[in-house]
Amino acid sequence: MMMSLRSGAGLDGLQYHCQDAVIGxxxxxxxxxYQLIGRLRRPGQEGQxxxxxxxxxxxxxxVIVEMLGIKADQSRGINDPGQAPKPRATDESRLKILAQRVLEGGASA
Structure with a gap:
């Protein structure tokens, strides 16, 4: 079964039939x-x-894979309010990085 990342709401019972998520x-x-993987990791899941x-x-x-670590750090303040985020430095926004890669021919539009 293929589905969009944000379209899996209400898929009850999926944990009885699937234990592998392929994210493309x-x-x-x-x-x-994390939310998509959690749809498989519900009560009733017997496998890893x-x-x-x-x-x-x-x-x-x-570009997105490179930025995911930064975004994960930003969400820690919400998910783990007692834990201080690790310092990460970035001098350009993700949109600026993506635009530069496209201009350099490293990303297809």
Missing amino acids: EFDWSPQVH VNAHYVHTNWGSDP
Whole structure:
């Protein structure tokens, strides 16, 4: 079964039939990926849930994958309010990085 990252709401019972998620679509927020995997990791799941991330070296994948660590750190303040975020430095926004890669010919539009 294939589905969009954000279209899995209400898929009750999926944990009885599946334990592997193959993710080929990236979201700017790693919490969206976590939510999709959580649909398999519900009560009733008897097996280990595995997530496989499929990405390419072209398009927006390299830029998004690179930024996911930063976004994960930003969400820690919400998910783990007692834990201080690890310092990360970035001097350009994700949109600016993606635009530069497209101009350099490293990403196809």
